[in-house]
Amino acid sequence: MRRRQLYAGISALLASGVIFVFPFVFILITAAKTRQDAAALTFSLPHEWQLWQNFIEVVQTRNYMLLLAYFNSTLITVVAVTLLVLFGAMVGYLLQRRPSHWNTVIYGAVLAGLMIPPAVVPTIWVLQSLGLFKTISGMILIQVAYGLSFTVLLFRSFIATIPRDLDEAAIIDGAKPLQIFFRVVLPLLKPVTVTVIVTQSIAIFNDFTNPLYYLPGRDNVTVQLTLYNFQGQFQTQFNLLFMNILLVTIPPLIVFVFFNRQIVAGMTAGAVKG
Amino acid sequence: MTSVVLEDVRKSFGSLDVIKGVDLTIDAGEFCVFVGPSGCGKSTLLRIISGLEQSTSGRLLIGDRDVTHAEPSQRGIAMVFQSYALYPHLTVAENIGFGLSLARRPKAEIAEKVKQTADILQLSHLLDRKPKALSGGQRQRVAIGRAIIRNPQVFLFDEPLSNLDASLRSQMRLELTELHAKLGATMIYVTHDQVEAMTMADKIVVLNGGKIEQVGSPMTLYNKPATPFVAGFIGSPKMNLFDGELAAKEGCRTYGIRPEHILLSETEGKWRGSVRHIERLGADTIVFLEVPQLPAIIVRTDGDRPISPGQTLFATPLQGKEQRFG
Numbered sequence: 001m002r003r004r005q006l007y008a009g010i011s012a013l014l015a016s017g018v019i020f021v022f023p024f025v026f027i028l029i030t031a032a033k034t035r036q037d038a039a040a041l042t043f044s045l046p047h048e049w050q051l052w053q054n055f056i057e058v059v060q061t062r063n064y065m066l067l068l069a070y071f072n073s074t075l076i077t078v079v080a081v082t083l084l085v086l087f088g089a090m091v092g093y094l095l096q097r098r099p100s101h102w103n104t105v106i107y108g109a110v111l112a113g114l115m116i117p118p119a120v121v122p123t124i125w126v127l128q129s130l131g132l133f134k135t136i137s138g139m140i141l142i143q144v145a146y147g148l149s150f151t152v153l154l155f156r157s158f159i160a161t162i163p164r165d166l167d168e169a170a171i172i173d174g175a176k177p178l179q180i181f182f183r184v185v186l187p188l189l190k191p192v193t194v195t196v197i198v199t200q201s202i203a204i205f206n207d208f209t210n211p212l213y214y215l216p217g218r219d220n221v222t223v224q225l226t227l228y229n230f231q232g233q234f235q236t237q238f239n240l241l242f243m244n245i246l247l248v249t250i251p252p253l254i255v256f257v258f259f260n261r262q263i264v265a266g267m268t269a270g271a272v273k274g
Numbered sequence: 275m276t277s278v279v280l281e282d283v284r285k286s287f288g289s290l291d292v293i294k295g296v297d298l299t300i301d302a303g304e305f306c307v308f309v310g311p312s313g314c315g316k317s318t319l320l321r322i323i324s325g326l327e328q329s330t331s332g333r334l335l336i337g338d339r340d341v342t343h344a345e346p347s348q349r350g351i352a353m354v355f356q357s358y359a360l361y362p363h364l365t366v367a368e369n370i371g372f373g374l375s376l377a378r379r380p381k382a383e384i385a386e387k388v389k390q391t392a393d394i395l396q397l398s399h400l401l402d403r404k405p406k407a408l409s410g411g412q413r414q415r416v417a418i419g420r421a422i423i424r425n426p427q428v429f430l431f432d433e434p435l436s437n438l439d440a441s442l443r444s445q446m447r448l449e450l451t452e453l454h455a456k457l458g459a460t461m462i463y464v465t466h467d468q469v470e471a472m473t474m475a476d477k478i479v480v481l482n483g484g485k486i487e488q489v490g491s492p493m494t495l496y497n498k499p500a501t502p503f504v505a506g507f508i509g510s511p512k513m514n515l516f517d518g519e520l521a522a523k524e525g526c527r528t529y530g531i532r533p534e535h536i537l538l539s540e541t542e543g544k545w546r547g548s549v550r551h552i553e554r555l556g557a558d559t560i561v562f563l564e565v566p567q568l569p570a571i572i573v574r575t576d577g578d579r580p581i582s583p584g585q586t587l588f589a590t591p592l593q594g595k596e597q598r599f600g
Contacts, residue, residue, distance in 0.1 A: 165359035168326050173373035173420070174347035183376075187363040 031243035038239035054243040058230075061240070065218070066226050066247065073223045076136060077204045080143040084151050084200055085193055087144070092155030093185055097167065113149030120213050127214060139215050139222075143204045151196050158192040159185065194262040202252040223248040275302035276337040276350065276427035276460055278323065283332035285318055285484075292318050293329070294484040300462060300477070305454050308464045309471040309507070310481035317432055319481070320464045324353050324430050336428060352421035353430040356437065358413045360405040360420075367392075367401040370419040391423045394456075411442045418453070431463040435470065447473055468508055472496070480504050502528045502599050511560055511572045513597070520568060527600030533560065533574040535595035538581075543588025545571065552581055563589055 022043075030038050031054055033046040059066050091110075095103055123142070124133060132138030162185065170180045186193075208224035215222065226248070230241040278300040285293035293315045300306045308316040321327035323334060325346030334342045341349045360369050368375075370391055371384040392398045395415045405413055414434060421429055431450075435443045451474050454461055465471055471478050472492045480487040480495065480503070488500040492508075499505035505513045513530045521529040537543070538561065547565035556577055563571040571589055581587070 163357055163359065165355045165357045166361060169353070169355060169359035169361075169420075170372075170376075171326065172324060172346050172351070172353045173424070174376050179376060184361055190363075 027242050027245055027249070030238055031246045033239045035237055035239055038237075038242070041238060050239065051243075054239055055247075058240050058243045058247065061229050062218075065221060065229065066223070066244070069221045069223045069226045072136060072220055073205055076139050076143060076222065077201050080140045080147070080204050081197055081201050083140070083144045084147050085196055088148060088151030088196060089155045089159075089186060089189055089193070090181065091148075091152045092159050093181060095152070095156050096159040097164070110149045110152050113145075114153075118146065124214065134215060134217055134220065136215075136220055139211060139220070142210055142214055143207070146210070147200050147203070151200065154192055154196060155189065158189060162188050191262060194259060198255055198259040198262070202256060205252050206248075275458060277302045277335075278428055278460060278462065279333075279335040280319075280323075281333040281335070283319070283322060283329045283334065285315075285322060285327065286330045292484050293322070296332075296484075296486055298479060298486065298489065300460060302460055303458050305451075305461045305463065305474060305476045306479060307471040307475035307477070308462065308479050308481055309466065309468060310487075311507070312466060314481040315484040316464045316466075316481050320353075320430055320432055320462060323428075323462060324351055325349050326353075350427040351430055352424050352426035352428075353432065354414075354417045354421050354434045356433040358405075358417040358434075358437075360413055360416055362405055365402050365404055366397060366408070366416050366419075369405065369416055370397075370423050372420065373424050387423050391419045394422065394453075395419050410438050411446060414438065414446060415449075418450075422453075422457070427460065429459055429461040431461065433465055434463075436465070436467070443470075450474060468510065472508070478508075480507060482507075499530075499597060502530065505530045505597055505599070511574065514569075514571050516568065521598075524596070524598060526598035528598075530597035530599065531591040532595065533572045535592040536571065536573045537590045537592065538573055538575050538579075539588045539590065540586075541588065543590040545589045547571065547587060547589065549581055549583050549585045549587060552583060561587070563587060565589070 026043055029044075029046060030041070032049050032051040034048055034050050037047055091106065095106060095110075127133035127138050127142075130138075132141065166184055166188075167180055170184045175183065206224065207222070208227075211222040211225055215225075227241060227244055230237040230244060278298075280296050280298045283293055283296045284291070296319060308319060310316050318327060322329045323336075325341070325344060325348075329342065332342070333340060336349055336351070361372065364372065367385075367388050371388045374384045374387060388401070389398070392401055395418060397412070397415055397419060400408060400412060400416075405416065408416065417434070434450075435446050438446060447470060450463075454474075463470075463474065475492055477489060478492055478495050479489050482503050488495060488504045490498075495504055495508045499508060499513075502515050506515055509532055511533045513532045514536075515528055515530045517528055521527055545563070545565045545568065547563040547568075549561055550564045550570060551562040553560040553562075554577065558577050559575050559579055559581065561573045561575060561581060563573055565571055573589055575581075
């Protein structure tokens, strides 16, 4: 039995190595190649290591567009995730703690947000009529809208594990509803808040399609869109493209590696009553 | 010191009437215990007094003030919960001072009052700990501290000792009684444990099915129970209660006699029966006597009395200790 477990473990490790590590190694070595070398797209070591030169070139391309993109993506991610945590926790708290007829409606809306696929063109019409199309604030609202349903469900199930006595003790102590939420409930939501911050910030930072639809143009470019700098209809600079991929992949990867444990804790915390 | 008056208080959840009209006066400085079986409405009544639940009708006065519709924090009450309800992310000091910090009192004043409260409850060395690093008894003391610091007119306790083990419970009973003597505040205490009710209360309110069965001092309820329910609820083991032919012979609808008020004899007595089961408690022995045509009679007798199962014994109720209802 033990031997079988060992073999199963080793083969699982090998499989995940092939699936997850090989592509990353491929990106890394291609990003270090010269332009001609990279064009062959082979899984081989570079004849000439050009990692630093490629890095400089990618950063400087189109008047330091990558740095602007980093700034924009970070801004969108930070603001959207802050709003998601705030609204997700508030709606989750209300759904869990205050039963009313409206809850069914709100719950229906939350589920609809998960099930109904987003329609791009009507969303653009709405954004245009509100004057939010092609703006960072419009993009932030889109990200909040897309992520809110999942966030509300996560918070709601977690809040169910916080004893109602705590709310009531705070009421007796003289706390107003907002004080109960911010001083008693929100601090206790830390595990699930970390989960939401990490999963949503990676999703928003890595988002390619939504900025492509709702944030066209060079002014408000986000990191994933900078990939188009090196990919054209007739020619693609694979070495620079892969260097760019490497640069936009690293920040979310670091976040994930560091918060990995908390994410799992937060995901399962609401599942079983402790 | 403040009195609490309930006037025809009723509470319904939908079509279910939980409190069916309660009139009660709790005098200033009194230790009043609400006691009754599960689902009798005692906790609901306490929550109505605290303001966490609104009564459907009736009036509630704390002192001279009508607080029927007042916010919980405006009623001058403090409450200790069964689960302690300590804020897990705050230290003991922050837990105790939470109410004052909500009221935006100066930090120095909060620290001073927290220190005084902690001294009363012997918590001074634990002020920097989080609740998860405390034992059950210490947590209970922090919960009481959180109540004391607000200097309330009325303390409300919702089964505060039911999560503690037996020895700690008896220690906390003593501490709470001493605290009541020290503070002199009006205290209302909910429990389903009649030992807590008997040992701590100045006044016991026995509730059953959303109504008051009887109000009185512990010994009044023990010696002169108004109804068979009270007779059966107060006292352990519970009073032997008989309906039917035996009661009719005694000239009442229900006849009752406490286990400690029955004499056992090997030779003669009122009821002849055989011993079905014996519980040796050390100081006492509880005997379950099987008597023909009657339910089993429970008798409390001396701890070292030699009795064995199957033995034939005679039981005789003590004159003057019998209870006749209806």
